[in-house]
Amino acid sequence: MEKSKKIPKATIKRLSLYYRQLELLEFDGYRMVSSEKLAWLCQVNPAQVRKDLGYFGEFGIRGVGYDVRDLQREIKTILAVNRSWRMAIAGVGNLGSALLQHQNFPARGFHFVAAFDVDRDKIGMTLPSGLRVRDIRELRQVAEDLEVEIGVITTPPSVAQEVADLFLASHISALLNFSPTQIHVPDCCLVENIDFTIKLDILTYKLKHELDE
Amino acid sequence: MEKSKKIPKATIKRLSLYYRQLELLEFDGYRMVSSEKLAWLCQVNPAQVRKDLGYFGEFGIRGVGYDVRDLQREIKTILAVNRSWRMAIAGVGNLGSALLQHQNFPARGFHFVAAFDVDRDKIGMTLPSGLRVRDIRELRQVAEDLEVEIGVITTPPSVAQEVADLFLASHISALLNFSPTQIHVPDCCLVENIDFTIKLDILTYKLKHELDE
Numbered sequence: 478m479e480k481s482k483k484i485p486k487a488t489i490k491r492l493s494l495y496y497r498q499l500e501l502l503e504f505d506g507y508r509m510v511s512s513e514k515l516a517w518l519c520q521v522n523p524a525q526v527r528k529d530l531g532y533f534g535e536f537g538i539r540g541v542g543y544d545v546r547d548l549q550r551e552i553k554t555i556l557a558v559n560r561s562w563r564m565a566i567a568g569v570g571n572l573g574s575a576l577l578q579h580q581n582f583p584a585r586g587f588h589f590v591a592a593f594d595v596d597r598d599k600i601g602m603t604l605p606s607g608l609r610v611r612d613i614r615e616l617r618q619v620a621e622d623l624e625v626e627i628g629v630i631t632t633p634p635s636v637a638q639e640v641a642d643l644f645l646a647s648h649i650s651a652l653l654n655f656s657p658t659q660i661h662v663p664d665c666c667l668v669e670n671i672d673f674t675i676k677l678d679i680l681t682y683k684l685k686h687e688l689d690e
Numbered sequence: 691m692e693k694s695k696k697i698p699k700a701t702i703k704r705l706s707l708y709y710r711q712l713e714l715l716e717f718d719g720y721r722m723v724s725s726e727k728l729a730w731l732c733q734v735n736p737a738q739v740r741k742d743l744g745y746f747g748e749f750g751i752r753g754v755g756y757d758v759r760d761l762q763r764e765i766k767t768i769l770a771v772n773r774s775w776r777m778a779i780a781g782v783g784n785l786g787s788a789l790l791q792h793q794n795f796p797a798r799g800f801h802f803v804a805a806f807d808v809d810r811d812k813i814g815m816t817l818p819s820g821l822r823v824r825d826i827r828e829l830r831q832v833a834e835d836l837e838v839e840i841g842v843i844t845t846p847p848s849v850a851q852e853v854a855d856l857f858l859a860s861h862i863s864a865l866l867n868f869s870p871t872q873i874h875v876p877d878c879c880l881v882e883n884i885d886f887t888i889k890l891d892i893l894t895y896k897l898k899h900e901l902d903e
Contacts, residue, residue, distance in 0.1 A: 484899070490891075556895050572789075572792065575785040578784045581870055581887050627894075653893060659711070673866075678705070
């Protein structure tokens with residue numbers, strides 16, 4: 478891959494989708510897949526699949542398609558998910574608990590190694606995963622000690638920025654924010670926001686209007 | 691608003707963000723806000739704010755800014771969230787339960803009116819919200835009777851398409867899919883996907899590479 482080339486975020490999202498479908502294809506016993514079929518499964522057009530993969534090299538065989546297993550491995554390398562990542566979560570409410578038990582994270586190499594809360598009734602409690610809930614005041618030290626790489630925020634919006642700052646102070650540079658508020662971080666750091674209600678706003682807008690994707 | 695003009699999806703997402711920040715500004719006692727300040731709060735540039743709002747009309751006063759309360763009302767109308775929406779959820783696992791209790795949904799006018807599962811131990815159970823879990827086989831009839839408008843899918847990926855088809859059969863045309871798989875729907879219907887692991891893939895990719903937004 479040419480390091481100098483900037484890749485659109487939408488391409489990265491689609492690579493992630495392609496990867497999921499390739500897993501399913503492998504599970505179903507397929508060894509090869511055409512760009513047309515992969516495109517159909519992912520609801521994009523075949524030219525888009527070829528263009529997205531083209532950023533990173535030549536993977537397919539003309540007229541034959543892609544090797545299902547090879548392409549998975551290539552995409553894993555591109556996305557840097559060919560290794561495991563250490564995550565910590567702040568906010569062990571309903572959503573936090575659900576995420577801690579969500580099987581999709583460990584299945585994809587994302588492991589929760591610590592969980593924090595402010596609630597005295599929760600601190601010290603052992604979660605179904607075996608993790609013990611820790612006092613949020615320990616966040617900075619524990620996250621450093623455990624070499625956490627990604628911080629997950631499931632606190633109420635009013636304290637989300639404060640918690641983000643704690644994560645950043647422990648040298649974590651990537652945050653996944655489930656709290657419905659904007660978090661400000663320095664340019665060196667990354668935040669991805671997951672706001673359910675924004676998705677609902679998009680749905681309701683679309684239900685009323687025509688929308689250009 | 692000119693009905694003929696197609697609005698980019700990114701604009702709709704940002705309107706949703708502007709709205710959240712306007713709520714906070716009102717809460718903090720602000721009556722007016724400049725496009726610069728609103729832009730800073732939402733981490734976009736001021737020209738973008740003006741362009742996004744420009745699709746829908748003239749809202750600001752040159753040199754003064756926007757009326758915080760008026761602009762909220764306008765955006766609510768644009769997003770069609772100036773009313774309440776009836777939702778049903780399929781899959782009352784950890785994530786489903788967390789969503790059913792998530793205060794952000796009712797606060798924004800999104801109300802769960804039904805919850806479905808296949809698990810015999812869950813069917814008939816009364817949830818903290820007072821909703822009773824129903825047999826998924828009742829989905830089609832109940833969703834019609836209760837005039838559900840949005841279907842939320844929190845099932846395992848293996849049955850997500852089947853559940854989507856049930857929702858569509860009950861004349862629901864908008865789905866919010868939390869299951870990490872692609873759902874195929876006819877052109878007349880809408881799906882928004884929320885896949886946590888795609889966001890993590892984006893983070894890990896960014897941690898490794900430079901990325902063009």
